[in-house]
Every structure is written in C-alpha cells, then in structure tokens.
Amino acid sequence: QKKRRAATARRQHLKSAMLQLAVTEIEKETAAKEVEKQNYLAEHCPPLSLPGSMQELQELCKKLHAKIDAVDEERYDTEVKLQKTNKELEDLNQKLFDLRGKFKRPALRRVRMSADAMLRALLGSKHKVNMDLRANLKQVKKEDTEKEKDLRDVGDWRKNIEEKSGMEGRKKMFEAGE
Secondary structure, X not given: OHHHHHHHHHHHHHHHHHHHHHHHHHHHHHHXXXXXXXXXXXXXXXXXXOOOOHHHXXXXXXXXXXXXXXXXXXXXXXXXXXXXXXXXXXXXXXXHHHHXXXXXXXXXXXXXXXXXXXXXXXXXXXXXXXXXXXXXXXXXXXXXXXXXXXXXXXXXHHHHHHHHOHHHHXXXXXXXXX
C-alpha cells in the first residue's frame, strides 16, 4: 500500500509540474504572438497623419480607397484560389476513396451451390464445367410451336394499324367482332 501511495503521489506531483510548465509555455507563446503582431502593424501600417487642408485630405482618401481596392482584389483572388483548391481536394479524396474500395458491404446470405458451380467460382476459368444445358429446359409440345408460327405469319403490325385506322377500319373491326 505504501508503494501505491508513493506512486500516486509522485504521479500527481509530475502531473502538476507538467501543467505549470504548460501554463508558462502558453504565456510565452501569447506574448511572442503579441510582439509579432505589433511588429507587423508597425511595418505595414504607418501611423496616421491627417493633413490640414481639404485638398490633401481628399488625396489621402483617394490613396486609401486605392489601397482598399487592391487589398479587396487580393482577397477575392485568394478566395477563388482557396475554393479551387478545396474543390480539387474533394475530387482527389473521392478518387482515393473509390480506389481504396471501402464501400459498405451488404450482409451476405447463404446460397446453395452445386459442386460444379462452387469449383467454377473458386477456380475461375481453369475449371472446365460440362453442364447438360438441355436438362434444365422446359418440355414444349409441338402444338405450342405451331401457334407461335401462326402468330408470326400475321405480318407487319404497321399494316394492321393502317388498315384499322379511320372509319372503314373501325367498321371492319366491328364486323370482325361479330
């Protein structure tokens, strides 16, 4: 029990020491960022000096508007570039996803297979399967085939439609129905 207490006390001490180090590092980083920000502003944004006359003030406004336009154009260009790269990234991610082949697989069900079908599935084209194709066919009577031949001999369906169109065709259909 003494060893456990010592180990937990040491662990807690190390944890608190690490937290203190982390806090000091975060403070240093924030101070460094603030200094970097001040340096950037001093370099890129000179102090504002307002001229006394109206004409000089108008010229200053024109210069500021020109700078605003230039910055706005840059911002627009970077936004367009960002959108383009994001679209390319999405396309590449989709291609990568497709190439990996990580698709949802459906739940598999048991399927009854014959021995020949199983061998063909496992071995592919190496296994030559001699199946009797006529064994699975339905027996057809000769009378059915004769009826099908009669139906084929009727002729082109377009001729029948043309004959039945109009009033004469309807009259023929009516008379044929009787």
